[in-house]
Amino acid sequence: MAYEDLIKSIESAADEKNREVLLDADREIEAILRETETELSAIHAQYLEKAKRDLALESNRQKFLAKQEVKRKVSSVRQQLIHEAIDKSLQNMAHIRSDSMYASLYERLVDEVIRSLAGEQIVLHIDPADATLCEKVLHKNGLDYCIEEDLRTIGGLCGTSADGKIRADNTLETRLSKIQEQSTLEIITLILGGPDG
Incomplete structure (x- = not known):
């Protein structure tokens, strides 16, 4: 019986050690997962911030190009009006x-x-x-x-x-x-x- 008790005691100690190893492994896995989630969140935030900056830059570029096009068209209309005014003046001076x-x-x-x-x-x-x-x-x-x-x-x-x-x-x-x-x-x-x- 002492032999059986010894085996039970060894089995019990082995089970306890198994539980501790599994518990440590679970803790380690949870820590790794938390660290991974934190890193993933940081990476996601970086990509999100970069995407926002890129979008803002593109938006500003498009606004700039649109303003330049409007200025070009306004300048063209102004030049046309000036030429028309000069032509009208020449017509008036013809006589x-x-x-x-x-x-x-x-x-x-x-x-x-x-x-x-x-x-x-x-x-x-x-x-x-x-x-x-x-x-x-x-x-x-x-x-x-x-x-x-x-x-x-x-x-x-x-x-x-x-x-x-x-x-x-x-x-x-x-x-x-x-x-x-x-x-x-x-x-x-x-x-x-x-x-x-």
Whole structure:
């Protein structure tokens, strides 16, 4: 019987040891699972955060591209409006010679050309349609310059030095072009209320 008790005692100790090993293994497994879940949560959070950043970046990029496209279209419309305004001005000026104010305007244009070429032998280049008016303006002011009727313009004139190296262009087309170049911002402001619409 002592032998049987010894075997039972050994079996009981072995069972107890088995239970302890299994319990330790279960604890270890639970600890590994908890650690794995924690790491998995951290990795998931990192991926989620990266996905959010990537989405925000893409959203910002798309917004930027959309704004750029809107600005491009607005700029295109503005340029079209400016060109239409310039074309309308040219159409309105096409009949300027029949306006009663043209003679005094022409006199001012002649004076500007002469002042800008002061000290030079001046040649006035005019449109044949302004020949009589130009002669009157020169005669009225006691001026005597060489006149060449070699210009086609809706109004105004050009002057050059005798050697042709210096030129003063005072045609209405040139003046309008200068106004367009210098006043694009002002035209945009008048048309649309500011450079950004």
